[in-house]
Amino acid sequence: AQSVAQPEDQVNVAEGNPLTVKCTYSVSGNPYLFWYVQYPNRGLQFLLKYITGDNLVKGSYGFEAEFNKSQTSFHLKKPSALVSDSALYFCAVRDINLPFNGQNFVFGPGTRLSVLP
């Protein structure tokens, strides 16, 4: 079964500094990888996804993520953090070699990002 780990419950970064939110995954086959963001009192919003091709994926709001197959990681990055980036971030994985069903889309526990002014 696939799984997702986000090793940090909380990440604090100063405004203007680069940020990284870490994600590692485990699948038996090839992964599709996703990042979602949740602002306070809201549902999850899609940020970006990796399906195939270039290992560096660019998404919404200036975020990008780097797929590293050897390290089974998909870390989310942004060159210059904004206070408005403060939110809860979820990494998710789908194993493309398994039949589609709702359980074949696994979320990590989430990482709370706080950007300090």
Added chain:
Amino acid sequence: DVKVTQSSRYLVKRTGEKVFLECVQDMDHENMFWYRQDPGLGLRLIYFSYDVKMKEKGDIPEGYSVSREKKERFSLILESASTNQTSMYLCASSSDSLNEKLFFGSGTQLSVL
């Protein structure tokens, strides 16, 4: 853009009450999902549906049931609400494509007293 609408943003119910959470999507998606979100536990799948009248149990179906009579609507039912069902409930939908993302509603914060 896809819109997934959950009927209530906040809901307060009493223990033992029957609770209905409604979700409607407007993009003709085949798949719909109900998740529960609790601090430190992330999102846990309760039920999903891949077609009208079709449903599959997720990771934590106990105490819940679902109904999908029309393609656009997916209802979550708590037959007899309990305090341990106090949580944020998120509905999502997606097309059948494997690389398609999930689209989420804004969530319903349910408190069972």
